[in-house]
Amino acid sequence: MADHAPAETLALRVQFDTEAQQKDASTLGMWLFLITEIMFFGGMFTVYTVYRSWYPDVFAIASSSLNEIIGALNTGVLLLSSFTMVMAVRAGQLGQRKAILIFLILTLLFGGIFLGVKGYEWNQKFEEHHIPGQAAFHLEGVAPSDQGHAQLFFSIYFAMTGLHALHMVIGVGILLTLIVQARKGRFSASYYTPIDVTGLYWHFVDVIWIFLFPLLYLIDRHLVK
Amino acid sequence: MSDPHEQTHIDSVGSYVKILLALLVATGVTTAVARLDLGAFNTVVALSIASVKMLLVALFFMHIRHSNKLTKLVVAGGLLWLAILLLLTMTDFATRGILGVPGK
Structure with a gap:
């Protein structure tokens, strides 16, 4: 009798030998994508490092104009969302469908709060005339000839936090998709790869913020009283 | 079926809670330390704390471990x-x- 090929499942597509092999391939693929993201953000961190080393005094004043308490609290919110995300992955490992749904929704909620606070902070910049390129741009405590360097700081600030927020918005979109799929009962203990790799993405975005927060809000704050 | 040595490790809720608390404390510490004048070491301390947080997230939350x-x-x-x-x-x-x- 001819061998019957086992029916293809979500956890074991025909091109893989074992479920473990398929899972490893997904994880590795996601990590390779994240490596490209590290290099992508890395370019911006390099820009930041070069200009901070060129204009340390102006950058210290500009950096201190950000509200570090709001920044720290928002970091906490993001860390909390990472925790709920990893709990969603854990629920996936255990095949607890209800817990998957609850933790995905919580992650979405915390991600939303983070973005809301970020929007509030950006709005503050508009009200304080700290928008680079604005005709009325003026940073208090900086000489008129150095205002351009202050604009440079805020250009980097908006580019980096903006790019980070864009990643969060994409993450929110992915979470919404997962929530719809989880509601339909698509995930189980043998197949939760989408939750797993989304977790990797979400934590990666968290790690970027872990570095953005001290670099943009904290360094050289002590220089400005 | 997966190989025995390829089995999924499932960490306890308690270990994740501990990591979260460590991350939150580190955030508080780095914010507080930024007000102190440590000279050139302000940058070193801030980036060291950030690196430790990164390692915690990568090793535990991202399951690199x-x-x-x-x-x-x-x-x-x-x-x-x-x-x-x-x-x-x-x-x-x-x-x-x-x-x-x-x-x-």
Whole structure:
């Protein structure tokens, strides 16, 4: 009798030998994508490092104009969302469908709060005339000839936090998709790869913020009283 | 069926809670320390705390601890390239002006 090929499942597509092999391939693929993201953000961190080393005094004043308490609290919110995300992955490992749904929704909620606070902070910049390129741009405590360097700081600030927020918005979109799929009962203990790799993405975005927060809000704050 | 040595490691809720608390405390510490004048060490301390937080997130939340060797190698390779990007760029910018430009 001819061998019957086992029916293809979500956890074991025909091109893989074992479920473990398929899972490893997904994880590795996601990590390779994240490596490209590290290099992508890395370019911006390099820009930041070069200009901070060129204009340390102006950058210290500009950096201190950000509200570090709001920044720290928002970091906490993001860390909390990472925790709920990893709990969603854990629920996936255990095949607890209800817990998957609850933790995905919580992650979405915390991600939303983070973005809301970020929007509030950006709005503050508009009200304080700290928008680079604005005709009325003026940073208090900086000489008129150095205002351009202050604009440079805020250009980097908006580019980096903006790019980070864009990643969060994409993450929110992915979470919404997962929530719809989880509601339909698509995930189980043998197949939760989408939750797993989304977790990797979400934590990666968290790690970027872990570095953005001290670099943009904290360094050289002590220089400005 | 998965191989016995490829089984999924499931961490306890308690360990995740501990990691979260450590991350939150580290955030508080780095914010508080930024107000102190440590001279050049302000940057060192801030980046060290950030690196520890990154390691906690990567090892525990991103499960690098339980990942296979290939994944670990890829991640380490990525960080190596990031280091090359930052360090080699700064060898230029940090040393400009040490030597005069001939003919100028």
